[in-house]
Amino acid sequence: MSTPNTAETLPTTGPAGGAPASPGGVAVLECDDVCVHFGGVKAVDGISLQLLPDTIHGIIGPNGSGKSTLIGAITRLTKLTSGRLLFDGEEYQSSPASVVARKRVARTFQTVRLLPDLTVLENIQLGADGRTHDEGPRPNLLKRLLGKQISPAVGEAIERTNLQGFESFYPSELSYGTQRRVEIARAISTGPRLLLLDEPTAGMNQTERAEISALLQSLRTGGLSQLLVEHDVQMMIDTCDHVFAMNFGKLIAEGRPKDVVQSPQVQEAYLGRKWRDHA
Amino acid sequence: MSSFYLTNLVLVQATITGLLLALSIQVPIRMGVFSFAGAGAYGFGCYAGAILVLDYQMAAVPTIVITGLLAGLVVLVVGLLIAKLNGLYLAMATVAFCLIISVVAINGGELTGGSTGRYGVISDFTMGHMFAIGAIALVLVALSERGKLGRRVDAVREDPELAASMGINVRRYRLVAFAVSGVLGGVAGAMNILVRSAVSPLDIGFPLIVLALTMIIVGGSLSWKGAVIGALIFTWLPDLLAVVGEWQELIYGIIVAIAAVLLPRGLYGVYVDTKRSVLRRRRQEATDKATAQTPPPTSTGDTTDIDRLAPEMEAQR
Ligand SMILES: Nc1ncnc2c1ncn2[C@@H]1O[C@H](COP(=O)(O)OP(=O)(O)O)[C@@H](O)[C@H]1O
Ligand SMILES: [Mg+2]
Numbered sequence: 001m002s003t004p005n006t007a008e009t010l011p012t013t014g015p016a017g018g019a020p021a022s023p024g025g026v027a028v029l030e031c032d033d034v035c036v037h038f039g040g041v042k043a044v045d046g047i048s049l050q051l052l053p054d055t056i057h058g059i060i061g062p063n064g065s066g067k068s069t070l071i072g073a074i075t076r077l078t079k080l081t082s083g084r085l086l087f088d089g090e091e092y093q094s095s096p097a098s099v100v101a102r103k104r105v106a107r108t109f110q111t112v113r114l115l116p117d118l119t120v121l122e123n124i125q126l127g128a129d130g131r132t133h134d135e136g137p138r139p140n141l142l143k144r145l146l147g148k149q150i151s152p153a154v155g156e157a158i159e160r161t162n163l164q165g166f167e168s169f170y171p172s173e174l175s176y177g178t179q180r181r182v183e184i185a186r187a188i189s190t191g192p193r194l195l196l197l198d199e200p201t202a203g204m205n206q207t208e209r210a211e212i213s214a215l216l217q218s219l220r221t222g223g224l225s226q227l228l229v230e231h232d233v234q235m236m237i238d239t240c241d242h243v244f245a246m247n248f249g250k251l252i253a254e255g256r257p258k259d260v261v262q263s264p265q266v267q268e269a270y271l272g273r274k275w276r277d278h279a
Numbered sequence: 280m281s282s283f284y285l286t287n288l289v290l291v292q293a294t295i296t297g298l299l300l301a302l303s304i305q306v307p308i309r310m311g312v313f314s315f316a317g318a319g320a321y322g323f324g325c326y327a328g329a330i331l332v333l334d335y336q337m338a339a340v341p342t343i344v345i346t347g348l349l350a351g352l353v354v355l356v357v358g359l360l361i362a363k364l365n366g367l368y369l370a371m372a373t374v375a376f377c378l379i380i381s382v383v384a385i386n387g388g389e390l391t392g393g394s395t396g397r398y399g400v401i402s403d404f405t406m407g408h409m410f411a412i413g414a415i416a417l418v419l420v421a422l423s424e425r426g427k428l429g430r431r432v433d434a435v436r437e438d439p440e441l442a443a444s445m446g447i448n449v450r451r452y453r454l455v456a457f458a459v460s461g462v463l464g465g466v467a468g469a470m471n472i473l474v475r476s477a478v479s480p481l482d483i484g485f486p487l488i489v490l491a492l493t494m495i496i497v498g499g500s501l502s503w504k505g506a507v508i509g510a511l512i513f514t515w516l517p518d519l520l521a522v523v524g525e526w527q528e529l530i531y532g533i534i535v536a537i538a539a540v541l542l543p544r545g546l547y548g549v550y551v552d553t554k555r556s557v558l559r560r561r562r563q564e565a566t567d568k569a570t571a572q573t574p575p576p577t578s579t580g581d582t583t584d585i586d587r588l589a590p591e592m593e594a595q596r
Contacts, residue, residue, distance in 0.1 A: 077440055101446035113441045115433050117501070122430055129427045130446035149426065173559065190445070 028225040034083035043069040045249035053223040058236045061246035067229045071196045076100045106192035108183045114171040121167040127186035128153045157189040176203040195226045213239040292474045295413040298510035299467035301494040305506050307456040311436035313370040315488045317464035319377035320350040322483030324468020329397035339404035343469045350465020351458045358457025381484040396479030404473035420503045497538040499547025
């Protein structure tokens with residue numbers, strides 16, 4: 001990182017569980033001193049971080065600390081005030097959002113954003129529609145024109161998110177938790193190299209959360225880098241390999257989930273005494 | 280040929296040009312672009328068609344092709360100029376474009392024939408040409424509602440930010456919407472002049488916007504089927520209403536008002552909604568039967584069992 005980082009960097013001895021983060025492996029994504037200011041509001045204020053392959057990263061932080069804005073900046077849906085963004089070591093802070101998405105950066109949003117007139121299957125296929133990295137023969141033109149083509153990636157995403165049986169449903173017929181799973185399936189079906197999830201389990205019960213956590217961990221292969229925003233601290237500890245803590249648009253700590261959660265800065269900013277007692 | 284067809288030939292022709300005009304405004308609306316530039320392209324197409332035939336002795340098919348391409352180009356340029364606008368402001372800018380076409384038509388000297396317009400446009404245009412061109416346009420628009428393109432168009436309309444995050448170049452889609460709208464409007468205008476043989480400034484301009492909007496509001500704005508329904512109704516209805524004489528306008532107005540208030544997705548939308556609720560009810564009946572046959576899940580909470588039943592339980596909500 002080119003600028004001095006004011007965040008307290010806690011010892012990282014590799015991910016909490018599973019494969020170690022590739023030592024010396026090149027970061028999939030790098031933020032360098034990224035700022036997003038809305039008038040006087042410094043939503044993101046000088047964030048520098050790296051996201052590694054085969055790793056689940058987490059961001060914790062109180063409401064309004066800039067987590068969603070940071071994801072917006074990384075995906076280029078939100079305009080940067082200053083700073084650099086690098087994907088595979090290449091700067092992209094002036095590329096439009098669609099170009100970034102085609103680098104295989106997929107995201108979900110904090111609120112459910114499904115297309116109401118498409119079925120679950122079609123909503124997920126929308127993600128697979130953007131795939132440009134598939135090899136092998138393309139389906140024939142007529143089939144594509146008539147819209148009969150369903151990508152293999154869609155079937156796989158449906159299976160992973162346990163959505164079998166819902167394919168022909170419309171979003172309005174589904175519970176909130178199921179809608180969220182459709183969004184995750186849509187993001188997965190793009191075949192991402194970087195997956196950004198903004199509170200994917202909001203509105204889900206414990207069982208559903210555990211399922212999503214297991215799903216994300218099962219995706220921690222093939223070079224995929226993940227960034228998860230969640231409020232459920234226990235889930236973050238169980239799921240993430242590396243956690244960043246944000247407050248007022250700045251990084252206040254990063255490292256192993258347990259260490260970050262227990263660090264005094266984070267306790268002060270976010271968790272209060274309750275968590276320390278609990279831990 | 281049946282005598283019905285021959286006596287109503289003018290209405291058949293008007294249905295086809297009306298349909299293409301309606302599509303020229305529906306295509307951008309399907310992409311969330313409230314542009315009426317298609318109506319301007321129609322006016323442009325009427326005059327360009329007249330000029331190509333009268334001043335350049337061009338045959339019907341090349342006249343239509345060239346007019347369509349020119350109109351597409353003109354409207355694309357309009358799109359580039361106003362791409363940054365949205366919603367009402369964009370709509371107003373495209374209305375202004377339609378008015379500019381009218382002003383040019385009145386003040387175009389010999390080229391446009393001033394307030395008399397151009398007349399005597401006779402060419403080798405046949406009804407065969409007309410049906411073929413109408414069918415091609417319809418098939419192409421229908422294909423754009425299916426498959427990958429259809430989904431992506433939906434995304435661009437419903438949620439441009441989401442569309443961008445799916446790798447869709449929203450700006451490009453919107454510009455293509457302008458160009459396609461120009462081609463459709465231009466072709467409709469050119470066919471209109473070739474069957475009517477005359478055009479004056481009174482034939483183009485604002486009333487075309489009203490006509491096209493009426494067609495797609497009543498028929499349905501999100502599918503070509505809606506445009507077909509609308510074009511049929513509003514080409515034939517005024518003729519049928521001729522019986523009631525001066526009440527015609529009133530009845531016409533009431534129909535549009537009722538449709539706008541009661542059928543926000545048009546007649547085609549009613550069909551889609553009905554189909555969907557039938558589907559939902561069938562699903563429910565199927566699961567009711569399934570749950571009646573299988574013993575209720577035990578309260579010990581066998582998770583695999585619950586997982587399997589999840590879709591069914593959802594359907595019953
Ligand atoms: N488009 C916007 N315009 C103005 N202020 C914004 C905008 N988006 C977010 N903010 C502000 O930026 C801060 C960070 O918001 P956000 O990133 O949503 O926080 P978090 O996701 O951590 O809850 C908040 O104070 C919020 O009000
Ligand atoms: Mg947020």
